[in-house]
Amino acid sequence: MSKSLLLIPGPVPVADTVLAAMARPMIDHRGPVFKSVLERISARLKPIFGTSSDVLILGGSGTGGLEAAVSSLFSPGDRVLSCPIGVFGARLADIARRWGLEVEILETPWGEALDPARLAARLREDTGERRFKGVLLTHNETSTGVQNRMDELATAIGDHPASVVVDAVSGLAASPFAMDAWRFDVVVTASQKALAVPPGLAMVAVSSRAWERMEQAKGPSYYFDLRKARDFATLGQTPWTPPVSVAFALDVALAEYEAIGAEAAWRRHAQYAEAIRAAIGAIGLTPFSHERGHSPTVVAIRVPEGIEAAAVQRRMREEYGVVISGGQKELKGKIFRIGTMGAVSPADLIGALGVFELALAQEGYRPGIGGGVTAALQTLQYSPAVAAATAA
Ligand SMILES: *Cc1c(COP(=O)(O)O)cnc(C)c1O
Numbered sequence: 452m453s454k455s456l457l458l459i460p461g462p463v464p465v466a467d468t469v470l471a472a473m474a475r476p477m478i479d480h481r482g483p484v485f486k487s488v489l490e491r492i493s494a495r496l497k498p499i500f501g502t503s504s505d506v507l508i509l510g511g512s513g514t515g516g517l518e519a520a521v522s523s524l525f526s527p528g529d530r531v532l533s534c535p536i537g538v539f540g541a542r543l544a545d546i547a548r549r550w551g552l553e554v555e556i557l558e559t560p561w562g563e564a565l566d567p568a569r570l571a572a573r574l575r576e577d578t579g580e581r582r583f584k585g586v587l588l589t590h591n592e593t594s595t596g597v598q599n600r601m602d603e604l605a606t607a608i609g610d611h612p613a614s615v616v617v618d619a620v621s622g623l624a625a626s627p628f629a630m631d632a633w634r635f636d637v638v639v640t641a642s643q644k645a646l647a648v649p650p651g652l653a654m655v656a657v658s659s660r661a662w663e664r665m666e667q668a669k670g671p672s673y674y675f676d677l678r679k680a681r682d683f684a685t686l687g688q689t690p691w692t693p694p695v696s697v698a699f700a701l702d703v704a705l706a707e708y709e710a711i712g713a714e715a716a717w718r719r720h721a722q723y724a725e726a727i728r729a730a731i732g733a734i735g736l737t738p739f740s741h742e743r744g745h746s747p748t749v750v751a752i753r754v755p756e757g758i759e760a761a762a763v764q765r766r767m768r769e770e771y772g773v774v775i776s777g778g779q780k781e782l783k784g785k786i787f788r789i790g791t792m793g794a795v796s797p798a799d800l801i802g803a804l805g806v807f808e809l810a811l812a813q814e815g816y817r818p819g820i821g822g823g824v825t826a827a828l829q830t831l832q833y834s835p836a837v838a839a840a841t842a843a
Pocket of ligand 1 (some may be wrong): 460512513515539589591593618619620621641
């Protein structure tokens with residue numbers, strides 16, 4: 452089987468050095484070597500989350516990390532304000548309902564970012580006996596290609612006492628994040644997104660305020676009980692057997708991330724996303740995300756009239772070995788999604804965009820075909836917008 456190019460928003464292409472770490476022999480997960488692996492991983496994740504709190508490592512995918520957050524922090528009957536902007540935000544609300552929370556939804560039309568003014572207004576009205584115990588936010592909504600402005604949302608929450616839980620699974624490490632400065636309580640990410648490691652680990656950062664609140668929480672979680680995870684983390688262990696090989700891979704990936712530097716990683720993701728948007732613009736297509744909410748890690752593209760999305764994707768995969776995503780749930784057939792995360796070279800990206808144009812043309816789409824690659828090349832050379840967005 453020849454290798455195909457994976458441009459979906461997770462799992463993502465993994466560097467050979469990181470993959471090679473997965474082939475190491477097994478070790479005792481309660482021994483000294485694994486202890487040092489876990490401690491290194493946690494230390495290197497702190498600046499990525501923007502926190503001085505410990506970062507817990509859990510076996511599981513991102514959803515497991517989110518369930519850990521909700522089930523450990525809240526009690527059945529607690530009221531929470533959930534602010535979904537797409538499929539993954541809706542999933543987080545679902546998890547909260549399953550754990551017996553009373554969930555109010557602050558609706559946002561898909562394709563848009565959460566409006567900080569609306570969040571502020573809703574929280575201002577939240578007075579009296581049964582105030583919200585939690586606010587559930589999405590950093591980067593993978594289903595719509597939208598990234599929220601977390602600094603503005605943090606300001607909107609202000610000094611409302613709710614614990615703030617953030618799904619940062621497809622955003623963290625690809626753009627600046629300041630958990631402590633923004634006073635977020637539990638922030639979750641996973642290995643198979645911007646950290647560019649195979650799937651299998653969730654990473655959860657917890658504020659000291661959240662630890663205090665968890666002492667009172669009555670949710671009956673077991674496998675994903677964060678208090679258990681914290682107790683074992685102090686010993687350099689996880690409560691249950693973790694995916695040791697994925698931890699080896701994450702250890703190597705974080706060393707490489709640190710060597711390259713966070714700014715370079717932010718710049719690369721922003722630049723790739725902008726190159727994709729330039730390419731689709733040149734062939735008359737439009738992003739699904741609104742102007743102020745473009746995600747750096749996944750670009751959602753409206754499927755043009757008369758074109759069948761699945762047929763384009765099939766051609767790309769079967770004839771050219773390039774894998775992109777379609778839409779989820781009600782966006783099925785309406786959008787394509789191209790991810791920028793992982794070990795993707797500029798040549799990979801340009802090639803994939805060329806293949807996208809080719810497959811569209813084969814399916815009968817004509818406007819501007821060939822112009823996308825040119826526009827993307829120009830963007831990768833120099834982009835004032837990216838320079839401004841990533842200036843320190
Ligand atoms: C990928 C992703 C998740 C987690 O999905 P898993 O399949 O459980 O890892 C959660 N939220 C967002 C925004 C994601 O992109």
